[in-house]
Structure formats: C-alpha cells, structure tokens
Amino acid sequence: xxxxxxxxxxxxxxxxxxxxxxxxxxxxxxxxxxxxxxxxxxxxxxxxxxxxxxxxxxxxxxxxxxxxxxxxxxxxxxxxxxxxxxxxxxxxxxxxxxxxxxxxxxxxxxxxxxxxxxxxxxxxxxxxxxxxxxxxxxxxxxxxxxxxxxxxxxxxxxxxxxxxxxxxxxxxxxxxxxxxxxxxxxxxxxxxxxxxxxxxxxxxxxxxxxxxxxxxxxxxxxxxxxxxxxxxxxxxxxxxxxxxxxxxxxxxxxxxxxxxxxxxxxxxxxxxxxxxxxxxxxxxxxxxxxxxxxxxxxxxxxxxxxxxxxxxxxxxxxxxxxxxxxxxxxxxxxxxxxxxxxxxxxxxxxxxxxxxxxxxxxxxxxxxxxxxxxxxxx
Amino acid sequence: xxxxxxxxxxxxxxxxxxxxxxxxxxxxxxxxxxxxxxxxxxxxxxxxxxxxxxxxxxxxxxxxxxxxxxxxxxxxxxxxxxxxxxxxxxxxxxxxxxxxxxxxxxxxxxxxxxxxxxxxxxxxxxxxxxxxxxxxxxxxxxxxxxxxxxxxxxxxxxxxxxxxxxxxxxxxxxxxxxxxxxxxxxxxxxxxxxxxxxxxxxxxxxxxxxxxxxxxxxxxxxxxxxxxxxxxxxxxxx
Numbered sequence: 145x146x147x148x149x150x151x152x153x154x155x156x157x158x159x160x161x162x163x164x165x166x167x168x169x170x171x172x173x174x175x176x177x178x179x180x181x182x183x184x185x186x187x188x189x190x191x192x193x194x195x196x197x198x199x200x201x202x203x204x205x206x207x208x209x210x211x212x213x214x215x216x217x218x219x220x221x222x223x224x225x226x227x228x229x230x231x232x233x234x235x236x237x238x239x240x241x242x243x244x245x246x247x248x249x250x251x252x253x254x255x256x257x258x259x260x261x262x263x264x265x266x267x268x269x270x271x272x273x274x275x276x277x278x279x280x281x282x283x284x285x286x287x288x289x290x291x292x293x294x295x296x297x298x299x300x301x302x303x304x305x306x307x308x309x310x311x312x313x314x315x316x317x318x319x320x321x322x323x324x325x326x327x328x329x330x331x332x333x334x335x336x337x338x339x340x341x342x343x344x345x346x347x348x349x350x351x352x353x354x355x356x357x358x359x360x361x362x363x364x365x366x367x368x369x370x371x372x373x374x375x376x377x378x379x380x381x382x383x384x385x386x387x388x389x390x391x392x393x394x395x396x397x398x399x400x401x402x403x404x405x406x407x408x409x410x411x412x413x414x415x416x417x418x419x420x421x422x423x424x425x426x427x428x429x430x431x432x433x434x435x436x437x438x439x440x441x442x443x444x445x446x447x448x449x450x451x452x453x454x455x456x457x458x459x460x461x462x463x464x465x466x467x468x469x470x471x472x473x474x475x476x477x478x479x480x481x482x483x484x485x486x487x488x489x490x491x492x493x494x495x496x497x498x499x500x501x502x503x504x505x506x507x508x509x510x511x512x513x514x515x516x517x518x519x520x521x522x
Numbered sequence: 523x524x525x526x527x528x529x530x531x532x533x534x535x536x537x538x539x540x541x542x543x544x545x546x547x548x549x550x551x552x553x554x555x556x557x558x559x560x561x562x563x564x565x566x567x568x569x570x571x572x573x574x575x576x577x578x579x580x581x582x583x584x585x586x587x588x589x590x591x592x593x594x595x596x597x598x599x600x601x602x603x604x605x606x607x608x609x610x611x612x613x614x615x616x617x618x619x620x621x622x623x624x625x626x627x628x629x630x631x632x633x634x635x636x637x638x639x640x641x642x643x644x645x646x647x648x649x650x651x652x653x654x655x656x657x658x659x660x661x662x663x664x665x666x667x668x669x670x671x672x673x674x675x676x677x678x679x680x681x682x683x684x685x686x687x688x689x690x691x692x693x694x695x696x697x698x699x700x701x702x703x704x705x706x707x708x709x710x711x712x713x714x715x716x717x718x719x720x721x722x723x724x725x726x727x728x729x730x731x732x733x734x735x736x737x738x739x740x741x742x743x744x745x746x747x748x749x750x751x752x753x754x755x756x757x758x759x760x
Contacts, residue, residue, distance in 0.1 A: 151630055151634070433625075435627075437586055437613065437619050439617075439690075441610050519625055520580065520698050
C-alpha cells in the first residue's frame with residue numbers, strides 16, 4: 145500500500161511546517177530547560193563532586209555548600225584523628241567582594257585551599273598554574289569571568305593586580321568549567337589568604353574534608369566522624385552534593401521554575417502539534433471516510449494518523465536536537481549554565497514520541513467516529 | 523455460508539427495507555419497505571427526484587449504513603445483523619464504490635490511488651503497481667498514472683475512481699452520480715466503461731443518477747419516489 149501517511153504529510157507543506165515549528169519549539173524548549181536544570185545542578189555541587197574527598201565535615205545547620213556557618217578550627221584536628229582517615233584538609237567556601245580597577249565591586253565566592261592541597265580543585269586549568277596561589281597572593285577564576293572582571297572592556301589578564309575585601313590579590317590562572325549556581329563565581333586561593341579575603345580568623349574554618357583509608361567506605365567514615373564530633377555534622381560527598389542540589393533546586397523554587405518551563409514546553413508542543421494534526425485530519429475527513437467505505441479498518445486509519453504525527457515528530461526531533469546541541473555548545477561560553485548531555489538528547493526522543501502520540505489522539509478519535517456513509521453526502 | 527453468488531446472478535437483494543432518521547423529536551422515514559434485486563452482469567440505473575431515498579438505499583446496499591428494519595443479502599448472505607466490525611472486510615472484498623466527487627486521495631497519484639484498494643486486498647509492491655497499471659490501462663489512463671488528482675480533468679479523475687472500484691474484484695459496484703460532474707461526452711465514456719465491465723466481468727453495477735441521457739446505456743432502470751420503488755423492472759423482487 146502506498147505510504148499514505150508520508151504522502152499526506154508532505155503534500156501539505158504549510159501544515160508540515162506548522163507542525164515542525166511546534167515540535168521543534170517544544171522539544172528545543174524542553175531540552176534547553178532540562179539542560180539548564182542539569183547545568184545548574186552540576187554548578188551547584190561542582191566543587192563537591194570534583195574535590196575528590198569522601199566525607200565533608202561542617203557546622204551543624206549547614207544547608208548547602210555555599211551557605212555554611214563557620215566552625216572552630218580545632219574540629220580539623222578532631223576530624224583527622226578519626227580512625228579510618230587517610231588524609232584531611234581544611235577548606236573555606238565563603239562569599240566576599242572583589243574590587244575592580246574602576247572601583248566597582250562584584251560578589252565572589254572564595255575557595256581557600258590548603259597548601260599543596262590534594263583536592264582536585266580547580267579541576268581544569270586553561271592558563272597559569274594552580275601552585276602559584278600559595279606563593280604570591282594568587283587567585284584563580286573561571287575564564288568566562290574575564291570580561292566581567294576586566295577593566296574598561298579589556299578582559300582580566302594573568303598577573304593583573306586586584307583587591308579582595310581590601311587585601312591585595314593577583315590573578316595567577318584561569319580555570320574552565322567551574323560554574324557557580326549563584327551569580328558569584330568561585331575564586332580559588334591559598335587557605336590562609338582566604339581567611340583574610342573572607343574576614344575569618346585563624347581559629348575558624350568552614351569545612352574539613354576527609355579521604356577514607358582504603359577499605360573504609362565513605363559511609364563508615366561519616367558515621368565514625370559523627371560519633372566523634374557531636375557538635376559538627378558530617379556527610380559523604382554524595383550526600384552533601386545531593387543536599388546542596390536539593391537546596392538550590394527545590395528549596396529556593398528555582399528548580400521548580402525551570403521544571404515548570406519544561407512542562408510548559410511539552411504542553412505547548414502537544415497543543416500546537418495536536419491543532420495542526422487535527423486541522424489536517426479534518427481537511428481530509430472525506431478521504432478518511434472514503435478509506436473507511438473502501439474497507440479500511442479503524443486500526444489502520446489510526447495508524448496512518450499516528451504515523452504522520454511520528455514522521456513529523458522525528459523530523460522535528462532531529463532539528464530540535466541539532467539546535468539544542470548547538471546552543472549547548474555555544475551558550476556555556478556566555479556563562480549560561482546549560483549542559484545538554486547525549487543522554488538528555490536521547491531521552492528527548494521518547495518525549496517527542498509522547499508529544500506526537502498525545503497530539504494524535506483527538507484526530508484518531510475523530511476518524512474513529514467518522515461514519516463511512518458520509519462519503520455520499522455532498 | 524458461501525460468500526460467492528450461489529443463485530441466479532443476484533449480487534445484492536433487499537427485502538422490505540425501512541430506514542428512518544431522527545429529526546429532533548420526530549422520526550423521518552426515508553425508505554418505506556423497499557424490495558429490490560441487483561443482478562450481476564447488468565448496469566442498473568436508480569433514478570428519482572432528490573429526496574426520494576436513492577442515496578440512502580445505495581448506502582445501505584453498500585453496507586455503509588444499517589437499515590431500521592428489513593433485510594439485506596449480499597451474494598446470498600444475510601448481512602443485516604452482522605456486527606459493525608465485520609462490515610469493512612465485506613466491503614473490502616465485495617463492494618466497489620464510485621463517487622460523484624471522485625473522492626480520490628489528493629496526495630497520491632493515479633496509480634497509488636488504485637494501489638490503496640489493492641493493498642487492502644493484500645496485494646503490495648511491484649505486483650500492486652503492475653495491477654494498478656493494468657486497471658488504469660483498462661480505463662484509458664495508463665499514460666496518466668503518475669499524475670496527482672489536482673493535475674487531472676474531471677473525466678480522468680472519475681476513470682481513476684472506476685479503476686479503483688475495479689481493483690477489489692468486487693461483484694457489486696455502486697456509483698453515486700458518477701457523471702454528475704462530467705460533460706456529456708466524458709459522461710458517456712464513463713458509462714460505457716461501467717456497462718462494459720458489467721457485461722464482460724459479470725459484475726453488478728448500480729448507478730444512482732439524475733441524468734436521463736444514461737437510460738439508453740442501462741440494462742435496467744429503477745425509479746424511486748418518496749422512499750418507494752415506483753417503476754418495477756425485471757430485477758424488482760416480487
């Protein structure tokens with residue numbers, strides 16, 4: 145039998161374009177919204193996920209990585225003395241202010257690393273050297289912030305002098321892919337310098353990060369630390385990562401907002417494709433009635449409509465995926481926390497099929513109810 | 523029960539057929555006890571004024587609609603009480619339709635329109651194309667096989683419609699005003715094709731028409747008025 149679905153679809157090019165616009169808009173919107181969600185979540189917990197520590201020790205009542213109260217520095221000694229600890233380090237993560245050359249100030253988030261830190265932070269350097277932060281008041285910032293933190297249109301450059309909370313600092317490197325959930329970028333520096341940059345004293349710290357000895361699981365070590373440090377809280381890296389993501393995504397409502405946008409994208413897609421398919425079906429009702437009169441069953445007719453929708457969906461999916469992939473590679477350079485992994489693109493195929501099947505239902509039902517006797521009516 | 527004609531060449535027979543439609547609180551009776559046989563091998567015309575019930579009768583004979591009461595026999599088999607789900611298969615095998623407005627699928631070319639019916643019979647691919655081409659050749663349209671309906675004249679479209687009706691090997695071909703949108707010369711060509719098919723392929727061809735000029739081509743003429751047969755002919759059941 146001729147490919148009625150395909151021929152019908154391509155015969156009416158205006159309707160095809162309308163359906164494609166609906167599908168591309170919808171699928172791209174959903175992909176980008178979910179890409180933003182994934183990107184924002186990655187940013188929110190990127191420091192925890194990349195640091196390489198097994199257990200994070202912090203002041204009780206800590207809600208997430210970025211919003212943490214100070215704790216006494218002696219917790220460090222108590223924590224590293226816990227049986228099963230291979231090594232431990234102090235770590236500062238603290239909001240502070242960076243003064244630009246023209247006098248403006250920008251919020252940043254200091255990440256103070258202990259000398260010769262074994263933490264994998266920052267995890268990718270594109271210029272300069274991480275070791276220089278311990279020698280010359282050095283700071284490292286993500287390369288995407290160079291324009292924002294530059295001077296009169298000139299991007300921030302290596303060895304440029306700056307000022308953080310009234311203390312001199314020098315840019316000694318640029319890293320890549322270290323985004324922040326907030327608008328304040330992470331700035332890596334020496335631990336002691338970080339105390340100065342964040343207004344803390346040497347008797348205070350923010351986190352103690354621990355590595356478990358071989359044979360000791362992060363959960364075991366966490367439990368041992370909790371028993372030993374009843375005034376502090378300890379989480380495995382995975383737990384703290386989830387806690388941080390959960391806070392920013394759902395505690396603040398931002399994640400729900402992004403998800404709402406994705407759901408809206410699905411609804412818009414279903415409505416546009418459904419309207420287009422229904423209008424195309426109604427225009428061809430006499431043809432469907434003729435096919436019924438000629439002996440075609442409802443199942444076959446339904447499959448013709450569904451196939452039309454799925455062909456349009458497949459075309460739209462390919463276009464939307466290309467668009468989303470392109471945006472996923474371009475927008476992060478402009479500090480948009482967009483991450484479109486292949487798995488998301490693959491999952492969107494099933495979302496597209498869902499949109500197309502849902503959009504076909506009204507058309508299929510209309511044809512099911514069609515009386516074949518209508519073919520003799522003028 | 524066998525589905526081939528086992529009697530004296532009758533394709534479809536209706537007994538005491540009644541059909542009424544609901545119009546608000548009232549029932550409008552369109553057919554009042556119609557009895558009619560349509561014989562194979564004949565071109566039968568069904569004539570009458572508008573509203574006389576011709577198309578309703580055609581629709582019931584084509585198994586597209588159920589009568590309110592009465593009986594319909596297709597090739598000797600009582601199909602009146604058959605479930606709706608069984609009717610598409612019967613139409614597919616035994617009934618061909620030709621429409622006044624052609625009702626071709628606009629996105630398919632002439633050959634593909636014929637292949638749709640062949641596909642419903644299970645004939646696909648090259649075999650379907652070969653048969654479609656043979657059928658189009660039969661109606662004089664072999665050289666127009668690749669044209670879309672929009673690229674053909676009314677007469678050509680109707681001949682594609684005829685080829686499509688023939689594709690099912692149906693014993694009964696029902697045509698509703700097949701010449702209604704054609705000029706007299708083209709109309710005569712189409713009716714000649716239908717008569718030829720009835721005579722050479724032993725099919726029953728029932729044509730609903732207002733066109734008095736077609737009577738000279740017909741083997742039988744049945745006239746209806748107000749939902750009844752008013753002019754008996756050889757095929758009218760006693």
